[in-house]
Amino acid sequence: MPQNYVPILTPDIAMEYFINCNSSTLAPYTAPLDELRAAHLYRRLGFSASVQTINAAVGQTADNLVDNLVDQALAVPPIPAPAWADWTDANYPEDDDLARQLRRAQLEEFSITYGNQLLDNNLRDRMSFFWSNHFVTELDVYNCNQFLYYYINCLQRNALGNFKTFVSEVGLTSAMLYYLDGVRNRGNNPNENYARELYELFTLGEGNGYTEEDIIETSKSLSGYTERGEEGCTQVTFNPEDFNTENKTILGQTGNWGYDDTIDILFNERPNEIAWFICKKLYEFLIHPDSTDDDGGIAPQIIDGLAQTFIANNFEIAPVLRQLFKSQHFFDDTAIGVIIKSPFDLYMGLIKETGFTYDDSTVINVIDASRLIGQELFDPFDVAGWQRDREWINTNFIIGRWLTAEVFLERFYQADQEQFRAFGIAAAGPTGATESDPAVVTRAIVDKLTPKGLLTDADYDRAITVFREPYEDTGTYETNSWNMGLEDAHAQVYLLLRHISREPEFQLK
Numbered sequence: 202m203p204q205n206y207v208p209i210l211t212p213d214i215a216m217e218y219f220i221n222c223n224s225s226t227l228a229p230y231t232a233p234l235d236e237l238r239a240a241h242l243y244r245r246l247g248f249s250a251s252v253q254t255i256n257a258a259v260g261q262t263a264d265n266l267v268d269n270l271v272d273q274a275l276a277v278p279p280i281p282a283p284a285w286a287d288w289t290d291a292n293y294p295e296d297d298d299l300a301r302q303l304r305r306a307q308l309e310e311f312s313i314t315y316g317n318q319l320l321d322n323n324l325r326d327r328m329s330f331f332w333s334n335h336f337v338t339e340l341d342v343y344n345c346n347q348f349l350y351y352y353i354n355c356l357q358r359n360a361l362g363n364f365k366t367f368v369s370e371v372g373l374t375s376a377m378l379y380y381l382d383g384v385r386n387r388g389n390n391p392n393e394n395y396a397r398e399l400y401e402l403f404t405l406g407e408g409n410g411y412t413e414e415d416i417i418e419t420s421k422s423l424s425g426y427t428e429r430g431e432e433g434c435t436q437v438t439f440n441p442e443d444f445n446t447e448n449k450t451i452l453g454q455t456g457n458w459g460y461d462d463t464i465d466i467l468f469n470e471r472p473n474e475i476a477w478f479i480c481k482k483l484y485e486f487l488i489h490p491d492s493t494d495d496d497g498g499i500a501p502q503i504i505d506g507l508a509q510t511f512i513a514n515n516f517e518i519a520p521v522l523r524q525l526f527k528s529q530h531f532f533d534d535t536a537i538g539v540i541i542k543s544p545f546d547l548y549m550g551l552i553k554e555t556g557f558t559y560d561d562s563t564v565i566n567v568i569d570a571s572r573l574i575g576q577e578l579f580d581p582f583d584v585a586g587w588q589r590d591r592e593w594i595n596t597n598f599i600i601g602r603w604l605t606a607e608v609f610l611e612r613f614y615q616a617d618q619e620q621f622r623a624f625g626i627a628a629a630g631p632t633g634a635t636e637s638d639p640a641v642v643t644r645a646i647v648d649k650l651t652p653k654g655l656l657t658d659a660d661y662d663r664a665i666t667v668f669r670e671p672y673e674d675t676g677t678y679e680t681n682s683w684n685m686g687l688e689d690a691h692a693q694v695y696l697l698l699r700h701i702s703r704e705p706e707f708q709l710k
Contacts, residue, residue: 388445538652
């Protein structure tokens with residue numbers, strides 16, 4: 202383990218804390234990927250990957266593999282419009298109970314669909330999920346499945362696209378217009394809510410390059426998107442009668458500005474601030490939660506380099522991700538295993554890494570379990586979003602993570618015990634089926650499910666003891682007659698996975 206790895210024990214919970222001492226640069230990482238770095242790439246670029254996918258990546262160059270994965274992400278189509286995508290309240294039963302039941306069924310259907318997209322689409326939906334925590338809306342505020350569909354559609358279409366286009370489009374989704382009061386922003390009575398968050402949370406960062414007067418003037422330029430039709434859940438459109446036609450001075454520019462003008466002015470007048478703010482968020486999400494420190498670390502220089510790439514490519518997101526994922530900085534030892542898994546990372550990573558069979562009910566269970574430990578799909582905590590990393594770990598949440606992970610493992614085991622044997626054999630490599638040393642198989646399984654293995658030899662010894670238990674008193678190990686083909690080998694893998702799921706290292710990616 203790296204020297205900067207410092208376990209910290211609170212009275213209730215063992216946590217891992219990492220100081221960001223990554224000194225590598227954005228220069229390309231040119232060595233063929235080893236297993237450690239291939240797994241690291243898939244854990245950060247998506248919700249991890251199977252043993253087979255990781256093995257296929259070993260030996261490839263970051264340049265080729267990252268380009269292929271980014272190109273795949275750019276080519277993935279968004280979720281097709283469901284039959285109810287354009288429904289208004291008039292399409293639902295008049296009976297309130299029946300209408301609520303139908304809305305719940307639609308939401309569950311769409312939640313499952315998006316959950317499967319998160320599992321299937323690596324970078325595209327890793328990023329659409331990231332942007333849902335940047336351009337935050339809360340379903341329980343606007344409470345309309347149709348608005349939710351078009352909001353997620355916007356996130357998926359723009360996840361790796363042009364950030365300026367993204368900002369423009371997401372601000373006109375009905376979900377956002379309702380959530381941040383755009384539908385109440387009338388020219389004669391401007392509502393400042395969206396203008397404030399446009400600068401503070403979405404593009405510039407709090408207090409960075411704008412004034413209170415800019416917010417007031419911007420709210421006037423964004424007015425007029427107030428037309429909601431006669432039926433509830435009707436898409437919001439522009440009503441010129443509610444637009445403020447006065448001259449407005451925004452970021453030093455004066456004119457009778459409207460919505461599109463405001464976006465143009467913002468990106469023309471504050472490109473450096475936008476690029477830094479967004480690249481900092483990407484860095485903290487994909488590399489390390491601590492992007493700045495008091496010791497003159499290199500992270501600000503990395504963000505500078507990414508920001509320059511962002512601006513040079515006219516705010517296209519994909520070139521920034523290509524540069525980051527191909528860099529020595531990304532693959533540095535000190536960047537691996539230093540982010541605490543979100544709830545969705547925890548469960549989806551387990552599914553992807555083991556390759557266990559799952560179905561739509563599993564996806565719903567992931568969504569429900571994630572909600573229980575602090576990450577509710579389509580409903581971030583507030584407009585600032587989930588704060589991530591160390592916020593995922595407290596006394597209640599860690600116990601919840603342990604117990605729910607065990608529930609998932611129990612369900613997988615009851616559904617198909619043999620898939621545990623198959624995972625153990627695959628994890629142990631080409632000789633996994635015939636390997637006679639349980640310690641070798643134990644270490645291989647542990648190393649597949651943790652970013653850098655366990656911290657100490659004593660930790661491995663405890664894991665080996667758990668794995669050996671079903672055959673401990675049979676003499677099987679002493680006669681070298683043990684292997685993964687034995688009757689209870691699947692139970693050994695199951696017991697080991699339950700043990701690993703409570704290890705601090707399993708909470709990291």
